[in-house]
Amino acid sequence: MEKKDYFDLYREMVVIRRIEEHSAELYQKGKIGGFLHLYIGQEAVCSGICSVKEPQDRIITSYRDHGWAISAGIELNAVMAELLGKADGCSQGKGGSMHMADVEKNFWGGHAIVGAHIPIAAGMALGDVYLGKDDAVTICVFGDGASNIGFFHEGLNLSKVWNLPVLWVCENNQYGMGTAVDRASAVSEIRLKAEGYGMRNERIDGMDVMTVRKKAAQILDSIRKEGGPYLLEIMTYRYRGHSMGDPERYREKDEVRKWEAEDPIGIFRKYLVEKGIATEDALNSQDEEAEKIVQEAVDFAEASPEPGDETLFEHIYAEPTPIEYRGYALEKKSEGK
Amino acid sequence: MARMSMREAISSALWEEMERDERVFIMGEEVGVWGGTYAVTKGFYDRFGEKRVRDTPIAEAAIVGGAIGAAMTGARPIAELMTINFAFVAMDHIVNEAAKLHYMFAGQIKLPLVIRTVSGAGRQLGATHSQTPDAIFAHFPGLKVVSPGTPADAKGLLKSAIRSEDPVLFIENATLYQVKGEVPEDKDYLEPLGKSKVQREGDDVTIVAYSKMVPAALEAAERLSAEGIEAEVVDLRSLRPLDMDPVVASFKRTNRAVIVEEGWRSYGVGSEVSARIYELAFDYVDAPVKRVAQAEVPLPYNARLEQLALPQIEDIYQAAKEVLYG
Ligand SMILES: Cc1ncc(C[n+]2csc(CCOP(=O)(O)OP(=O)(O)O)c2C)c(N)n1
Ligand SMILES: [Mg+2]
Numbered sequence: 193m194e195k196k197d198y199f200d201l202y203r204e205m206v207v208i209r210r211i212e213e214h215s216a217e218l219y220q221k222g223k224i225g226g227f228l229h230l231y232i233g234q235e236a237v238c239s240g241i242c243s244v245k246e247p248q249d250r251i252i253t254s255y256r257d258h259g260w261a262i263s264a265g266i267e268l269n270a271v272m273a274e275l276l277g278k279a280d281g282c283s284q285g286k287g288g289s290m291h292m293a294d295v296e297k298n299f300w301g302g303h304a305i306v307g308a309h310i311p312i313a314a315g316m317a318l319g320d321v322y323l324g325k326d327d328a329v330t331i332c333v334f335g336d337g338a339s340n341i342g343f344f345h346e347g348l349n350l351s352k353v354w355n356l357p358v359l360w361v362c363e364n365n366q367y368g369m370g371t372a373v374d375r376a377s378a379v380s381e382i383r384l385k386a387e388g389y390g391m392r393n394e395r396i397d398g399m400d401v402m403t404v405r406k407k408a409a410q411i412l413d414s415i416r417k418e419g420g421p422y423l424l425e426i427m428t429y430r431y432r433g434h435s436m437g438d439p440e441r442y443r444e445k446d447e448v449r450k451w452e453a454e455d456p457i458g459i460f461r462k463y464l465v466e467k468g469i470a471t472e473d474a475l476n477s478q479d480e481e482a483e484k485i486v487q488e489a490v491d492f493a494e495a496s497p498e499p500g501d502e503t504l505f506e507h508i509y510a511e512p513t514p515i516e517y518r519g520y521a522l523e524k525k526s527e528g529k
Numbered sequence: 530m531a532r533m534s535m536r537e538a539i540s541s542a543l544w545e546e547m548e549r550d551e552r553v554f555i556m557g558e559e560v561g562v563w564g565g566t567y568a569v570t571k572g573f574y575d576r577f578g579e580k581r582v583r584d585t586p587i588a589e590a591a592i593v594g595g596a597i598g599a600a601m602t603g604a605r606p607i608a609e610l611m612t613i614n615f616a617f618v619a620m621d622h623i624v625n626e627a628a629k630l631h632y633m634f635a636g637q638i639k640l641p642l643v644i645r646t647v648s649g650a651g652r653q654l655g656a657t658h659s660q661t662p663d664a665i666f667a668h669f670p671g672l673k674v675v676s677p678g679t680p681a682d683a684k685g686l687l688k689s690a691i692r693s694e695d696p697v698l699f700i701e702n703a704t705l706y707q708v709k710g711e712v713p714e715d716k717d718y719l720e721p722l723g724k725s726k727v728q729r730e731g732d733d734v735t736i737v738a739y740s741k742m743v744p745a746a747l748e749a750a751e752r753l754s755a756e757g758i759e760a761e762v763v764d765l766r767s768l769r770p771l772d773m774d775p776v777v778a779s780f781k782r783t784n785r786a787v788i789v790e791e792g793w794r795s796y797g798v799g800s801e802v803s804a805r806i807y808e809l810a811f812d813y814v815d816a817p818v819k820r821v822a823q824a825e826v827p828l829p830y831n832a833r834l835e836q837l838a839l840p841q842i843e844d845i846y847q848a849a850k851e852v853l854y855g
Contacts, residue, residue, distance in 0.1 A: 225653035225832055277653070277831035288655050288830030304657045305615065306587045340586035341618070368587055370563035376586040442562045504834045508826055517794045519824030519837065520844035 198469050199478060201243050201401065205235040205457050206482040207268065208259045212432075214490055215258070215275055215289075219436050223494075224275050227304075228289050231259035233431035236456035237363055238263040238333075240404025244412060245331060250298045250316055252309050253333035255290035256363075256430075257302030260333060264299035266292065268489035269496075278496035285499040286507070306368075307338040310347035310360075317356035317421075329415050333361045337368020339382045351421040352389045358421040359411060360386075363398070369434045370442035386423035398428035399454045402463060429454075531714050536706040538680035540569050542687040543607065545716050547577055550605060553691060556583040557592055557609025557645075566611050567647065567706055589618035593644060597626050600642040600696075607691065610646040613700060614660050627696040628671035640696045643687075648676070649702040649741055649791055650839055656827035659835070661792035663740075664801070666698050667768035673722055674768040676700040678743025680710035682766055685720030693722060702741040702791075723770035727779065731759030734849045735779040735786040737802055739765040742789040742840065749845035760849055768798060776802065777809050784815035785852040789845050794822035816855065819848045 212230045219228045231238070234256075242263035245251070253260045261271050266282050274281030274292050281287070282294045293301040300316065303309035313332030320328045338344055339362060351358045362382045366373055374380040386393035396407050404426060411422050429451040433440050464470040501522075505515050518526060533541070547553050554577075555570060561584040564571035573582045585592050589610055596608035610616050616623060623644065630638045650659035667674045673695055677683040683701070690697035728743060729750050738746040743764045750760040761779045765771065780786050786806055788799035799820035806818055824838040 226830060227654060227658070283830075285831040285834070286656075286829040288653065290658075291655050291830070304655065305618070337587045340588050342588065342590055343618075369559050369566075371559065371584055371586070375584060439563070441564065498833060499829075499831055501834070501837060504824065504826055504829060504837055515825065517822065517825045520821045520840060520848060522824065522837070524847070 195469060197243070198464060199474075201239055202460055202464065202470075202475065203478045203482050204263060205239045205401065205460065206479055207486055208235045208239070208262050209457060210482055210486040211258060211262065211268065211271065211489070214486055216432070216436065218275065218490070224289065225277070226288050226290070227255070228436045229256040229434065230430070230432040231256055233451065233456070234363060234365060234398070234428045235259055236401035236404050236460070237361070237398045237426050237428055240401040241331065241361065241408045243405055244409040246327070246412075247298065248325065248328040249412065250300055250328060250330045251333070252300040252313050252316065252330065253302055254306070254309065254335060254338065255302050255304040256335070257290065257292050261292040261294070261299060261302070264294070265297040266294045266299060268485060269492040270294070272489040272493035273496045276493045276496070278493055279499045280492070280496040284503065307334060307341035307343035310334060310338065310343045311350065313358055314347045314351045314356055317351065317358045318354065321356060327416055329357045329359055329412055331359045331361060333363060335368055336362060336364040336366065336373050336382055337371065337376060339385055340368075340376055344385075348386065348389050348391065348421070348423070352391050355420045357415050357419055359408070359415060360421060360423040362423065362425045363428055364425050365428045365430045367430075367434070367442065370438075372442065381425070383423055383425040391421055391423055393423040393425070395425040395427065398426035399456045399459055401456060401460050530711045532709055533680055533712050534706060535680045535683050535701075535708050535710075536567065536569055538684040538712050539687055539701065540571070542684045542691070543570065544573070546688055546691040547573075547581065549716070552603065552605040553607065554581040554583065554604065555607045555609060556585050556596060558585055558587055558611050560584060560609050565609075567703060589615050590622055593619035593622040594626065596642050596644070597622060597630070597640060600640045601630075601638055605641045605691065607643045607645060610644060612658065613646045613648040613662060614658050616646055616666075623666065623672065623698070624669055628669040631695070632671055639694050641694050642696045643690045643699055644696070645699045645701065647703050648700045649704060650823070650828055650835065651704055653830055653832050653835060655830045659828040661790070661823065663700055663768060663792060664790075664797045667771070667798070671696070672769065673697040674700065675722060675766065676702075676740040676768060677766055678705070678738065678740050678764050679728070680708065681712045682720055682726070682764070684712050685718050686722065686766060689719045689722050692719070697722065700740065705741055705744070708744060720766070723767045723772055725772040725775045726764050726766055727761060727775050728764045729760065729762040731761040732782055733759045733785075734761070734853055735776065735783045736760050736762045736789065736845065736849060737765065737776055737786060738762065738789040739768065739798065741791055745840070745842050746789055746845055749842050749849065752842075752846050753849055758849065758853065765798070765802070771801065771805075773802070773805050773809060776806065780806055780810050781813045784813050787819045787821060787845060787848045787852055789821045789840060791840060792823055793825050794820050795825060797822055816852045819852050821845055821848050
């Protein structure tokens with residue numbers, strides 16, 4: 193790793209944190225609507241993995257997708273504009289927080305039905321193999337809670353039966369909404385579920401970005417060389433509620449504080465300073481830089497136009513297809529023309 | 530009578546029925562420790578304990594399938610699906626099992642089961658989380674589908690659903706939870722399943738609605754009334770069985786109807802109700818029946834676009850004037 197790579201990685205984690213903090217504020221101000229799931233505390237996972245993925249590797253994830261969108265390379269402006277539902281958003285204001293995508297960046301979306309994207313990931317890997325794109329790995333990210341839904345088991349089994357190049361990434365942040373892992377899953381080590389499918393697996397610490405990075409690089413390499421799926425369980429923690437407005441009756445403040453002491457950004461900072469890679473001052477200026485570009489993205493998003501009325505009827509089908517009903521008022525308007 | 534919100538009405542129906550009958554229990558995601566995603570079961574976990582208020586894994590097929598199994602053995606489960614959008618994950622169990630077992634085994638199996646869920650749009654939740662697919666579920670004989678529009682009906686209908694020997698899909702609407710109304714306090718207050726109800730009387734035009742569109746229709750009716758037009762608002766309350774009697778009786782007086790639903794128009798509730806009006810009261814038709822519904826797009830996140838796609842009070846008002854004056 194070059195010095196610049198360390199700085200980039202560090203700054204990206206800070207950017208994600210700031211984006212989420214700003215999002216929380218914008219939500220409170222009513223500028224972001226719907227459900228907003230913050231990624232704060234989990235930054236080392238998306239940053240670590242994306243720092244070693246190849247451009248041809250695909251990413252698909254759940255609704256907790258801002259961090260992944262940013263690490264996958266979507267412009268901050270487009271992420272922020274999407275959060276505000278604006279025309280310049282990566283999904284043109286149609287998707288919102290839970291549904292970001294940019295296929296040019298090989299980021300295939302946040303998906304909001306728990307686990308539904310898991311079989312889809314197997315299918316993307318199938319498509320790559322089928323079409324002869326032999327060096328691509330599909331990286332599929334989901335939560336601990338998602339490992340209890342049928343989709344997970346069907347998807348993992350299929351990926352093993354057909355030996356598909358998928359890196360299954362379970363972000364075990366210890367809760368699915370308010371349900372602790374051991375109250376919902378028969379085994380609290382999610383990686384063990386791979387054993388039932390004869391699949392390679394490992395559980396690692398997700399608060400240390402260097403660990404995530406190193407492991408992910410090894411595994412991606414082995415999938416590329418040997419083929420077949422791999423389940424990587426990454427232990428992490430979300431510092432905020434499940435989504436905005438979570439009463440958080442299911443955990444003690446002390447537990448959150450304990451994990452906040454393990455802050456992935458703090459850990460990486462310490463590592464960089466102790467290894468003599470960066471000085472505190474240099475990192476502080478990275479923090480300032482991060483805050484600056486995030487503020488610019490917020491300004492951009494605020495200034496971005498609302499999507500036009502006609503966009504409501506765009507993208508229902510890929511082929512030109514009649515619109516069956518435009519709603520009462522619009523129907524009247526078009527009749528009057 | 531007590532004045533309470535829809536949330537409180539539903540909550541009290543659940544509470545009273547659980548106190549009345551030990552066999553009744555709740556299972557679903559976040560119903561216990563969290564207190565229900567929409568706070569409907571707040572306090573239940575402390576009062577009834579984890580045996581009767583069961584937090585499940587995220588596994589809708591197991592929630593509905595498990596509830597069916599428990600009902601087969603004589604328990605009376607109330608399965609909660611966090612929203613109706615997740616009912617698709619449990620579709621096989623709802624459609625191929627719950628709706629069929631009694632018939633297929635010639636009455637040997639009974640399913641005293643309620644599936645509570647939340648439908649509807651308008652909260653910027655995007656395409657997968659904003660659907661109103663109620664009509665789909667009403668397609669299947671063997672399943673009862675209920676969806677109240679007032680707090681009193683919510684309580685009376687839910688209590689009847691819990692006491693019913695048949696599987697009932699009970700569809701709530703998240704944007705109605707705060708709506709308040711007078712609710713009977715009698716512990717045996719029941720509203721019959723499969724009966725429509727006139728929520729407002731009038732002789733000029735019939736507006737048929739259910740769930741969230743009931744308050745919307747009532748508001749449109751007030752605006753019409755200010756102009757001297759008296760609309761009769763018929764609340765379907767139950768999509769299966771569908772009780773057309775009050776609709777037809779009203780239509781025979783008004784000769785004009787507007788049918789309102791939050792979901793998509795094609796193959797929807799309005800399609801069924803208008804077809805039946807033509808079948809049952811063709812000689813009374815003075816103007817083509819109008820349907821007010823959601824534009825046929827998967828709903829967008831953007832607030833303004835979403836509202837553009839959804840049926841508005843203004844649309845109901847305009848449609849009523851059109852069936853009256855062409
Ligand atoms: C099929 C389905 N059921 C329920 C939900 C509601 N829901 C959204 S997120 C969530 C918890 C998911 O937990 P986990 O997989 O651990 O991911 P995390 O939120 O912790 O990142 C639930 C129950 C949903 N979106 N889809
Ligand atoms: Mg989780």
